[in-house]
Amino acid sequence: MTDVVRRHAEAEYATELALLAAGDDRPKPPGWKLSPQAVVTYLLGDGDVITPKYIGPRRLMEVAVATLATDRALLLLGVPGTAKTWVSEHLAAAISGDSTLMVQGTAGTPEEAIRYGWNYARLLAEGPTRAALVDSPVMKAMAGGGIARVEELTRIPSDVQDSLITVLSEKVLPIPELGQEVAARKGFNVIATANDRDRGVNELSSALRRRFNTVVLPVPADAEQEIDIVSRRVADLGRALELPDLPPAYEEIRRVVTVFRELRAGVTEDGRTRLKSPSGTMSTAEAISVLVNGVVLATHFGDGVLRAGDVAAGIVGAVVKDPVSDAVVWQEYLETVVRERDGWRDFYRAARSGE
Known part of the structure; x- marks a missing residue:
């Protein structure tokens, strides 16, 4: 669609992503669309046809991308306006080809936004069935081997934040009502962002913090x-x-x-x-x-x-x-x-x- 106000990164920069994929002969982690080197090139540009999406220290982007190739999630931390959400979107677009699996953190974000919810009309008619289940963005990312984004993590109530612990440590999401679980496919990971001006609002528990590698995005150097x-x-x-x-x-x-x-x-x-x-x-x-x-x-x-x-x-x-x-x-x-x-x-x- 060309008449939307803002297209997702994977649509806006589809040509660049296709060019990188066509010439990318480096090893790719399981489930990734591009190699880690190509992802960094997509973010920083190549001085020619690939435009820079992030202007800043290359090493930060290399650490961020490398983190997502491990079993640890990525936390982008910084003051407002340091491109945390922008980088998160482009990382997801380059790695999994889909930046839309996002949970927007607020003081009212419920646990269902991270785990799953129910279609109550079907739940009443059929009881707890898989068809009555409403997948969260995190569940969809796990099932599809993609990247889930959690924006403003520290704005989410602490008990809701901690629903991520099992997902990040065990790479499964239990559904006790059905006696089932969703296991993450290769390529799944989570990128969270947090505003360090929100420290003290809903601090991450030590158990959850251990499951993230934190990359601090600085204000522009000069x-x-x-x-x-x-x-x-x-x-x-x-x-x-x-x-x-x-x-x-x-x-x-x-x-x-x-x-x-x-x-x-x-x-x-x-x-x-x-x-x-x-x-x-x-x-x-x-x-x-x-x-x-x-x-x-x-x-x-x-x-x-x-x-x-x-x-x-x-x-x-x-x-x-x-x-x-x-x-x-x-x-x-x-x-x-x-x-x-x-x-x-x-x-x-x-x-x-x-x-």
Whole structure:
């Protein structure tokens, strides 16, 4: 389908996955579509036809992929906006060809989302039968030898989290009502993500944590890397939204990234001025959102050129989450840093007028 807002990774990048599979003569773990080396190439790109999905340390991706070739599950941990969900989706797409077997973790996620549920109409009519059973994404992944994704694991109540222990340790899912079990086929594994700002919400039990290998995804190492990430994602989203190509806006992208990095770090780029940090995360994902919103403004309400006024309002909304404390942080940043910075006068005026 070409008219959907967002296609799954295995559909969006089907051509790249097919090219990699066609030239992949390295050993593959049982049940994998690609070899581990080809999966890493898919994630990081080859500098030619394979576009990078993740920009960051290669070794992290190698460890993540190697983990999924063992009997341990993978936990991607990091602050918000470090591409945990994005990496999880692309790992599942490259390894099993299906990134849709996902459990979305929330405070209300029930055990049935991880184990199985029942079609109660059939249950009442037929009693407990296999036909009345509703497979969870984890059960489907086990039966098909695929990758199950569990998003925001630490948002799930602890007793529900622990329903994963038997699945990860014994590689079976008992169905006591039927006197049966589902055994995992080769290729099955689990990728979970967790936001380290949620520590203390629903901590993983030590028994469950032992069954995961944790890979911490860092924030971009430097401004140039973050600018590259933001530029690529803004371009991708612009195409998905069918926005017209705008003239290059490198300076506005650099400006947004600079603001986010300085407020996130609590210090200016030159290290001379200490800053207060806002209550929000100031993540790379939010910077991308601000710029995409700016592109839409420039397209539909401007002259087709991304300018300071198109991104200033979005930045104010990203920074000022708490209207009291964050407003003070933003005001101080504008007056002590932005106002005095060469070439930023237009941004200063736009940000002030949007307050």
